[in-house]
Structure formats: structure tokens, C-alpha cells
Amino acid sequence: MPELPEVESYCRYCSSVALGKKISKVKTGSRKVLEVSASTLRRHLLHNKLSSCKRHGKYLLMGISDGYLLSMHFGMSGYLDYAREEAPEHTHLSLTLPAGGELVYVCPRKFGRISIAESADAFVKEKGLGPDAMEISKKDFAEKISGYNGSIKGALMNQGLVAGIGNVYSDEILYQEGLLPERKASRLESKKLKKMHSAMKRILNTAIRNKAEREEFPARYLAGRRQEGSSCGICSGKIKKKIHLGRPTYFCPNHQK
Template sequence: MPELPEMETYLTGLTPRVCGHPITDTEINREKSINVPVAVWKESLIGLSVTRIERRGKHLLFHLPDEKLLLLHLMLGGWMFWGTEEEKPDRTVQVQLSFGSKHLYFIGLRLGYLHLLSDADAQHKLAALGPNPLELSAQQFRNLLLARRSTIKAAFLDQRFLSGIGNCYTDEICFHAGIRPDRRIHDLSAEEVSNLYDSMKTILTKGIASGGYMENPLYTGDRLTGGFNELCQVYDRGGERCNRCGDTIVQTELAGRKLFYSAGCQR
């Protein structure tokens, strides 16, 4: 599932390509991916231009005139591609927005959605999201973390705690900090809490700079998207050797979610 760095990569890549250009057409191949009848969808969107794109957690908000917007959550398996009909990947497209000869394809929206909402309705829908982890001070992070009564993994996956972090970056943050993600928060020392904060900032910043871990390019010639995949130290590397200590990377589960850590160098 795309997380904060992946959605930031989409935001950066799409803003100069989409914003300011009128929507000339739209196609819906899966009506469950949108929230209004297709006729209403087309009548509401065609002719409008996206004024700006904003990220909130794992969501993107495509702002439109008259305080309307498109709220996107890709969920598991969802991704986007920007290009011409000839460049389009050979994949099933659930929703398509056309901007002249270029199109924005929404692919894999079996669980995800693209909803047309008023700005007020979108803000209400997102009201329960926690703060942006990159905007927190060390003290704010400490206060939020120590108020939780769970494992690190469970806390980071709860979008009411911090918005935008999921499975991959939780495990990578914990590896960078040298702490197992299944540690109980109340067992952490003050130094370990500080290390988690520093690692969170480091890993998320690195994830954004390297284009996240999703491998599907956003457009033809895209050389940024997916660059973090090769930088992952533990995620999806169960059974391999740790690059830091040489011990085995453990793959297990916690509350039904995959969990990866190095047996040798994570406390």
C-alpha cells in the first residue's frame, strides 16, 4: 500500500503535469471506485481544472474550483500512470481523467477510491487523521508516543496516531533505530524514544528523496519512482542476511500484519 513517501512522489510528479489544465473527458470502468453516478461525475468534472494537489496522510486531494475536490486513497494495490493512450500500461483502469491528449489513469482501485466531495466534507472525513510525522517536534512525538499502550508497530500503523506511515516504513524506521517493532512502548527508554524520532525523520525524508518503494513508474521516462525499494534494509527481506550485522532478517506477523526485523542488531 502506498505510504507517505509514495504519495509525496505522486504529488511532486503530478503537480506540474495536471494543475492548471482543464479536464477534457473522464471514463469510469468501475462505478464502485467513485461515489456519485457516472453522469453526475462527468457533468461535475469536465471543463474544470485542478488548482492544486495536497497530501494528507496516505490520501491525495485534487482541489477544484468552487471548494470541490477529488479525494484519492489508493489502498492496497492501487497506483497511477500519466501519459498518452499509447503509453498506458496493459492493466485494467478503473478511472481515467483526460487532459487533452494526456490522461491520468487510476489502476488497481479494487479497494481504493476517488471521491468527488466538497472541501468541508473531505475535511470532516479526514478529521480523525493524526499529524504529519515530518512536522512534529521531538517533544510532540514523545508526548504522542508515550500516550499509547501498544507495540511500536501497532502505534505507527494507527493513522489516528501519525498519518501516512504503514508497514514498510514502520519496519525500516525501527531497523534504523536498532529497535524491534514489536517492542512495547512503555518499555522504551528515553534514548530509544529519541532514536525512533530521529529515525522516523531520516527514513521518511530518504523515502521521499528516492521516490518511495513502489516500482510502477508514474510516466514514461520516470527514473525516480521506486528508488527506495533497493534501499529497504529489512522490509520484504525475510530470511536474507542483514546488511548491518550479517544475522538473519526475521519475517513474522503481529496482529495479522507482516513484520520484519534483524535478529542480530535490533533490541
């Protein structure tokens, strides 16, 4: 499932291939993925340009030259690509650009969402999103997490507290910080949470630098060893899997306490 680093790489990709180019054709796919009608999308996009691209949490927000924003969420399996020939299967939005190629939003499982927003601030408010994980201050992070009534993993994945972290990166942060996922968020000391904030930024930066390609991450990372029984990259323990909050959760019971 695309989390902050994946969406950041789509954002950078989109900026490099699509900005400032006039859209000559708009094609839409499944109605399930579109939160606005196909005709609304066409009205905003056709013969206009994408003027900017930014990310908030797991959402991509592209500025349109008519002043509105095109928002995208990638659900479980979505991604953004540039198709030079035929658009791939499961394309739900395709924008034809001058050179003939198409910027395509692909989402096989249809859990992603596409919409039009008036402004980034209004969008973030409407979706109830907390500050972006790359932007949130240490103090704000510690306050929000310690005020959460539930597990630390649940707090990290709660988009209303801090936006951008999902299942894989919450596991990674807790693994690197030596904390079990079910530890109660409100019981963690502020000092620990501030250290966790630094770890979160370091991990996300590493992931972004590696274009979210998990096999390129440093060897000690959990992301490349998410398999029951694989060796821990930090100690001599073995990785375990359990279901926590309905999500497959990987951790090392030897060094995570």
C-alpha cells in the first residue's frame, strides 16, 4: 500500500513529466474511484495544465491552471505512471499531454480515490488530516501521540494525528526504536517520542532518497525482511508476524520491548 515515500516519488515523477503541459484529452475509468463526476473532471482538466504538484500525507495534490486542485489517493495498489503508448489495464484517469504520452492513474483494486478540491487547506481540513509526517514539529508530534488512547502503532497510523505513515513504516519506526507495536501510546515518555520523531524523519528521508524501493533500503531495515522467521537486522533475534489492529505486523520480540 502506498505510504508517504511512495506518494512522494509519484509527486516528483509527476512534476518532472507533466507540469506546464496542456491536457488535450481526459479519459476516466471506474466510477468507484472518482469522487466527482467524469464531466466535472473534464471541465477542470481539459485544455488546462497541471501547474504544481505537492503531497500531504498519502494524498497527492496537483494544482490545475484553473485554480483548483486534482487530488489523488492511491488506496491499496494505486500508482501514477506515464504511458507512451497504450495506457495500462486498470487505468482510471488518463491525461493526454502534448508529446502524445498519457499521465495515467492506475488502481487495480479500486480502493484509491480521485477528486477536485478548492484549496490544499480546505482539503486537509475536510479529510481530517493531521500535519504531514515530514513537516510536523517534534513538540506537536509528541503531544499528539501521547494524547492518543490506543497502541503506539495505532497512533502512528492514525492519519488525523500525523499524516503519511501506514502499516509498513509504522512497523519500521517501532523496530528501529525498539518498541513493541502494542505499547500504549499515552504511556511513552516525551523524551522517547521526541527521539521517535527523529527516527520517523530519518526513515522517511531514507525511503524517499531510495524512491521507496524497499530492496534498496539499508540492510538493517525491517522493510526488506518482512517475513516470519527472517533474521533481525539489529540483533540476533528472529522476525515475528502477528495481526495487530487487523494489519499484518512484523517485529522482533528480542529487541523490541
